[in-house]
Amino acid sequence: MNDTRDRVREIVLDLLELDEAEVTEDSLFKEDHGVDSVSIIEIHAALEKEFDVIIDYDEANRMVNLSGVRDVLAQAWSDPATSPA
Template identity: 60%
Template sequence: MTVASVEFQAKIKEIVCEILELDEDEVSDTSLFKEDHDADSLRAIEILASLEKEFKVVIDQAELARMVNLAGVYEVVGEAACR
């Protein structure tokens, strides 16, 4: 993993944890936002909007189905950034 991708993932995790009101050590790459952290659909949309603003990308709301954990979010944002 490159330094850029480590920093990219750290920023995403920071944004997600801020919105979910969790400490970063409470969230793993595979912990599920809804099932493990009681996130609702409004929080998911808030995460999507914050990521779009931070990384200056456009993410289709259909991608929310893949954004169930940090691993999914990294993938979706990475793909959006490459467009």
């Protein structure tokens, strides 16, 4: 699971063009880093592609920080309708 945590962090930092030292688990993408909604959609799409899951677009509202992104991904994995066969 640590590999997944690291990969999620890598994807997010790469798409948001942020340095690792800038982002904590709980720092808020929009408020602390100036991230816009388009970037959240890019994270959403990258996670779906990388981890072969379907993430409901309504869940994007929870992807406000790294912790939220991981929670959304974990929920997608636990839902049989959205996880890979």
